Amino acid sequence: MTRRLVFWITLSFGVFMLFQFFIPVVGGAYRKVLDWMQVIYLSSLLVGVIALGLQHLRKVSTLSSGWGYSLVTVAGLVAMPVAAFWGTGESSVFFWLFNNMQVPMQSTVFSLLAFFVASAAFRGFRARSLPAFLLLVSAAIVMLGRVPIGTKLYFDFPAWSQALLDIPSVAARRGILIGIGLGSVATSLRVILGIERGFFGRKV
């Protein structure tokens, strides 16, 4: 029964979304659906945050492994909404916490990417086979074409680098994108028609 209900809801909303894309006259109804999505999203967010808080509170109360991390999570979950009660303007505590704690922490994680790129490049650029050798040569040309020393070594490196990016790289990306486009349309049709039901349970 639940499966059938989910199927009919998916079918009706899927067909409606198709219509509103091709026929903009029904744009008003589309905006209403977007409002409902916000309601669903906020409800899910609330459920998710409560579940997360309870899970970490349980870990703290039983002092199970990693409870210190859970304590930090619970503290963050409580501190930010409480701080928001006193305003979210530029001079508020909330804003200060956001700018001086959350933003630097996010930047720190993002900056780790530089080290991971280096370690991945070290592994990826080993010329163990012909394709790997070609990758290494292409990457070396692209990198040399992007830095001043490359031009000093050979004046045409920037042009070679750009040619590699504009021709073989774009051709490969377009090939992948065509596949993704077709795959996306076919998958959406499968979902709308109820053929692909993996997202609401396995067919046996």
Next chain:
Amino acid sequence: MNTLIWLPAEKIPVLIAFLCVAAALLGVFLLKRKGKSFKIRALPGASAIEEAIGRATEMGKPVFFTSGTGEIDRMATLAALSVLGEVAYKTAQYGTPLFYPNNDPVVATVAQEVVSEAASKAGHPEAYKPENVFFVTKSQFGYTAHASGLMERLKPAATLYFGTFEGESLILAETGFAQGAIQIAATDSTIQLAFFLVACDYTLIGEELFAAGGSLSGDQEVLGSIVAQDWLKAAVILLLLVGAILATFTTFNLASRL
């Protein structure tokens, strides 16, 4: 005038493409009704999932799954959830813990249902642990920090990255690599593909993500629609070749020289 209101001219090519896909799908369903069965080439990445889960079971370590930062309206996320259903079914059968921290509350809610349903279908409803499939945060790097930390603590034997990824892809994949896990990735984010190709053991490229669920389940209707996709791809390749030949003739004015 009316045509422009009811069907804007710029959307006509999209409509034609959509109708072509719909016609191809209809074609394979008619063939299926006539008793034709469909087969697609084996996807090494999809086949490796069972091997990875088996390895995790033997080592007594968990399986780690993530769908990146994609929301529920992305086809890549829905394709990832299809794969999740198969992974959850197998892990429930083998009694291997499955961890799936989530970046989006709606995806987390759907994922809990998928894992719970798959565990029930496998005959082990107790294998579903709600605390292992959970929402973390909407913040991209907050999520990345949590998922990386979780991988460091759990030391999973298999890490599966299926869905839409952005800057977090390499941080996650390199963390998984450092744990010595079998890594399988599939994404529709073309920029992140290069990172996964370097850091993972198997990478499903672009459209293979959408075929992975069908390939694992062996569902004839899904396989048929993947075959329809291949027909369309062949048609697109043909059109590209014709276009390239015509463009070459026009650019170099070859017709006048013949």
